[in-house]
Amino acid sequence: MARKPIEYVEIEIDGQAVKVPANQVVLWSARELGYDIPHFCAHRWLVPYGACRMCLVKVEAGGRMMPKLQTSCSLMPAEGMKIWTKDPEVIQARREQLEFHLLNHPLECPVCDKGGECMLQDQTRDHGMGEGRFREQKRIRPDASMNPYIRLNYKRCIHCKRCVNYASDIDGSYFLQFVDRGAETYIESFDDPAAAPRFSGNVIDMCPVGALTAKSYRFTMGRPWEQELKPSIGALDSVGANIWLNARLGDVARIVPRDNPTVENGMLDDATRFGWEFIEDPRRLTRALVRGEEETRVSRLAGETEAGRILGRIVNEHGPGSVGLLAGAGLNTEEYLALKLFAGRVLNTSYYNLGDCMSSIEVPDDATLATVGSGFTTIEGILNAATVLTLGCDLFEEAPSLGLRLDIAARRGLLRLLNARSQQSGIDRFAELSLDYPFGGLLRFVRGLTNALTGQGEVPPEVTPLAERLRQAGEDCAIVCGDEVWLSEDPPTVLKALAALREAIAQASPDTKAVYLNPVYKSVNSAGALLVNCFERLTDGRLEGVTAPVGCLGKVLEAAAAGKLKALVIFDKDVLVRYQHRDVVEKALKNVEAVIYCGAFPNATSERAHVHLPLGTWAHREGFVINLEWRVQKRLVASIDSVAPSVLDVVNGIAAAMGQSPVAADLPALRAQLARVIPGLPTNTLDDLPDQGLPFSPKPPALDRLKASTDLPAEVAAPDGQLLLTPKRFLYNDREEIRFSRVFDKIPKPFYAFLNPADAAKLGVSDGEWIGLGGGHELELPVQLAAWVRPGSVVVNDYYLAQPANRLAGAAPAAVAVKKLAGVGKD
Amino acid sequence: MSRAKVGLFGSIKALADGLIITLKQFGGAFGGRNTATVQYPVKKLKMQERFRGLHRLERYTEGPFKGLEKCIGCALCAAACPAEVITVVAAENTEENRFSPGERYAVVYDMDMLRCIFCGMCTEACPTGAIVMKHDYELADDRRREPNKFMYHKEDLLDREFHW
Ligand code: SF4
Ligand code: SF4
Ligand code: SF4
Ligand code: FES
Numbered sequence: 005m006a007r008k009p010i011e012y013v014e015i016e017i018d019g020q021a022v023k024v025p026a027n028q029v030v031l032w033s034a035r036e037l038g039y040d041i042p043h044f045c046a047h048r049w050l051v052p053y054g055a056c057r058m059c060l061v062k063v064e065a066g067g068r069m070m071p072k073l074q075t076s077c078s079l080m081p082a083e084g085m086k087i088w089t090k091d092p093e094v095i096q097a098r099r100e101q102l103e104f105h106l107l108n109h110p111l112e113c114p115v116c117d118k119g120g121e122c123m124l125q126d127q128t129r130d131h132g133m134g135e136g137r138f139r140e141q142k143r144i145r146p147d148a149s150m151n152p153y154i155r156l157n158y159k160r161c162i163h164c165k166r167c168v169n170y171a172s173d174i175d176g177s178y179f180l181q182f183v184d185r186g187a188e189t190y191i192e193s194f195d196d197p198a199a200a201p202r203f204s205g206n207v208i209d210m211c212p213v214g215a216l217t218a219k220s221y222r223f224t225m226g227r228p229w230e231q232e233l234k235p236s237i238g239a240l241d242s243v244g245a246n247i248w249l250n251a252r253l254g255d256v257a258r259i260v261p262r263d264n265p266t267v268e269n270g271m272l273d274d275a276t277r278f279g280w281e282f283i284e285d286p287r288r289l290t291r292a293l294v295r296g297e298e299e300t301r302v303s304r305l306a307g308e309t310e311a312g313r314i315l316g317r318i319v320n321e322h323g324p325g326s327v328g329l330l331a332g333a334g335l336n337t338e339e340y341l342a343l344k345l346f347a348g349r350v351l352n353t354s355y356y357n358l359g360d361c362m363s364s365i366e367v368p369d370d371a372t373l374a375t376v377g378s379g380f381t382t383i384e385g386i387l388n389a390a391t392v393l394t395l396g397c398d399l400f401e402e403a404p405s406l407g408l409r410l411d412i413a414a415r416r417g418l419l420r421l422l423n424a425r426s427q428q429s430g431i432d433r434f435a436e437l438s439l440d441y442p443f444g445g446l447l448r449f450v451r452g453l454t455n456a457l458t459g460q461g462e463v464p465p466e467v468t469p470l471a472e473r474l475r476q477a478g479e480d481c482a483i484v485c486g487d488e489v490w491l492s493e494d495p496p497t498v499l500k501a502l503a504a505l506r507e508a509i510a511q512a513s514p515d516t517k518a519v520y521l522n523p524v525y526k527s528v529n530s531a532g533a534l535l536v537n538c539f540e541r542l543t544d545g546r547l548e549g550v551t552a553p554v555g556c557l558g559k560v561l562e563a564a565a566a567g568k569l570k571a572l573v574i575f576d577k578d579v580l581v582r583y584q585h586r587d588v589v590e591k592a593l594k595n596v597e598a599v600i601y602c603g604a605f606p607n608a609t610s611e612r613a614h615v616h617l618p619l620g621t622w623a624h625r626e627g628f629v630i631n632l633e634w635r636v637q638k639r640l641v642a643s644i645d646s647v648a649p650s651v652l653d654v655v656n657g658i659a660a661a662m663g664q665s666p667v668a669a670d671l672p673a674l675r676a677q678l679a680r681v682i683p684g685l686p687t688n689t690l691d692d693l694p695d696q697g698l699p700f701s702p703k704p705p706a707l708d709r710l711k712a713s714t715d716l717p718a719e720v721a722a723p724d725g726q727l728l729l730t731p732k733r734f735l736y737n738d739r740e741e742i743r744f745s746r747v748f749d750k751i752p753k754p755f756y757a758f759l760n761p762a763d764a765a766k767l768g769v770s771d772g773e774w775i776g777l778g779g780g781h782e783l784e785l786p787v788q789l790a791a792w793v794r795p796g797s798v799v800v801n802d803y804y805l806a807q808p809a810n811r812l813a814g815a816a817p818a819a820v821a822v823k824k825l826a827g828v829g830k831d
Numbered sequence: 832m833s834r835a836k837v838g839l840f841g842s843i844k845a846l847a848d849g850l851i852i853t854l855k856q857f858g859g860a861f862g863g864r865n866t867a868t869v870q871y872p873v874k875k876l877k878m879q880e881r882f883r884g885l886h887r888l889e890r891y892t893e894g895p896f897k898g899l900e901k902c903i904g905c906a907l908c909a910a911a912c913p914a915e916v917i918t919v920v921a922a923e924n925t926e927e928n929r930f931s932p933g934e935r936y937a938v939v940y941d942m943d944m945l946r947c948i949f950c951g952m953c954t955e956a957c958p959t960g961a962i963v964m965k966h967d968y969e970l971a972d973d974r975r976r977e978p979n980k981f982m983y984h985k986e987d988l989l990d991r992e993f994h995w
Binding site for chain 1: 838902904905906907909912918920921922933934935938958959
């Protein structure tokens, strides 16, 4: 938004006068206009490098012919410049250049995984000689593994250096390097075997030839032209990365980016790209599990009948409001509507909570809904802001593609990046300022910062440098907040404090025209879940026979723990591990008469259920999801052999067993109903929604002014000899997409107690030794020393089934006693 | 040639010519010299060299790869096939378990012969000459309902006995 308007210059290409942007190299402008200039090393993410010389054009500038052909990938246009792309000289140069590229290139397209989508193949056909003249021995060197995902076929590399430049300039991991010189140059990987790769898979798309290929796609998954492509959405974060789900012969074959420049811009994280095996994992539940005296596997229908029988009895005996319903945030938006109807019409309860962000007790109030439902901007808007402030989030872990794009923009100086969160994070590397505070201190920090900007109330000294910078926030400023908000005791309070901060920045920085607040939600459809959960107030929609929820997740669980609810119905949500107060969940699961769980895979919560009903994974259920910029996007199912029920199938099955009519006839009917009850939601039919999705604006309750508190909560600190327990969200954790995909078995997952080296020295532990956390050693984890950990804290993975952090974090922030475990051996 | 120019005499001549050929062939069937009709199935024709009959997957019969399959599982035959007859699934050779030279081989090679139109595109597309069309033309069967009766798998196509 703050960008200067693009200036255009007029140049001539092949005798045609055209207008092209002055700030873009001729190669891209010409290609956009349909002139076919071949290229290998240029890539829209990278700065011009000029290695391959395929993009040569003839140029006349300033009235004089340039003496030699120029590389259009590094040529900036100038007024009156003349370019020739089809001159005989150019064609000759291209052909000879291509012959050089092919000198050492093997003739093995038939066995090459890139064949069919290979730039070298295409260009050889269009611009090549048709026959090789090189009869000598070609260069050979065996293949090598670059990291757990990627294999290098050395012979095919044409030394364009895209991958190396990506590793240094884009993802910054430097995991690939050129070694040696000239024709003998090869690529060596400097992958840290202890660190899990995060953005490495993108080099597979970038490599113009088949040198870098995915191990998981190698040979067995078919050729590119044999794939059936279905648009879908990366399920691991709330950016909603656009992907193509490829299927062949009834199996999922791979995931490739769908390149939506406004959403993820083709940048996928490795967990999204390679995490598809779980879809067909044999451990996925295909029949229902009923646990009485013993565990029995029955058909899905029998399972639904059993669930319906139990729920029917409870609703009959105890009347309305005796059943609680919880749902995770991985479902589709229309499925939330089905659940809302199910809760209201079939279960007759208002104890329900859809989604995973608002783990608080009370339903979010109007001010909270106004905070999340308005004043946000698009992902493009964040990236184009003059200043971006990330608060309480580690974007590389929580929304990797957004994090990477912000990181690049900060590196290139396109925006000022300011960070404040409880630990240092990867995105700090190009930030202008990064501050940390003890975990749990987000609210104090935000209020302190607001006070510093408004000049009212108490100001903690650590916020001053940040306040200074925010006073000159530039034309517009975007605040991005994340997991620490959702992990806090009361997310609505923090959100309202953030809204007050937004206003404070707008007032304190005189030339700032707009300040946005964009929460990064926990899951792919958290926004959709919130929308349906609170749609009575977030939109002007109405629905007969359904009451608004009485409270949030905490309320439902506490009612169950108090014995008020007699049954819990849980859809795809591992509450036992995911909710901070494990004791409450334990009590709730114990005190209800029945727990009905519905989900694709077993987890800690489902093991405690009396009936576990099967559910499809995201690849089996088509529908709409809404991402962090409230863009409505669709995910379709690919033709895979395995079929699995949707949420609607399950709730209709239970309703039928209870003698009730179905909540909706089928998914299209449900979609039409959703579009009716939430005006403006473009979900009428799946076909009408473009693949790129459409933006949607909720209509939250209007607020004149936020009455924000200026009180600072007490500073969080661990007593002497204890450390502050910090559950942190990591990209690789125990969620089912990762746990049940074999490809990740080889990835070192961050299931450690991360300690600052100073604390570790004090405790006398080193890497790989085990420590016990908590008085009774509730958590036992191997140590990993990490300089990014704030001294005085111990960071643990927030979703690790074997050692769930919420065994300890009864009420975050929790200070825990830490002890070295002598008996437990090294890893 | 327009009809008017042929004239009555021309028409009768053409009729007679045709009839003479028929009579000659008729005689031939009983052992005459000009045999066009054969007493199938007692007698069978030797097909022309380039006749396109049932496929076979070839092996190397000499050289360093002797005995290995020629097919490398590239699926170009399947891509070329206009009738979607062929399904190829590739896999990787290992040193212990080697099927073809190089890294890649076809672990599944299925042909649905009910669909094949015998155009020969697959043989043209094959980079290694692995799939060839031989002279077998007796492909009919009345057991269509038998599962996979007309689905030729890799085992059926490799090392296939050819009759003539
Ligand atoms: S990289 Fe491209 S040109 Fe080279 S063998 Fe593979 S498909 Fe063929
Ligand atoms: S591996 Fe691919 S991307 Fe990297 S230099 Fe070689 S050809 Fe270019
Ligand atoms: S028969 Fe030939 S074209 Fe078909 S998969 Fe085998 S090698 Fe490729
Ligand atoms: S694209 Fe211009 S030199 Fe490679």
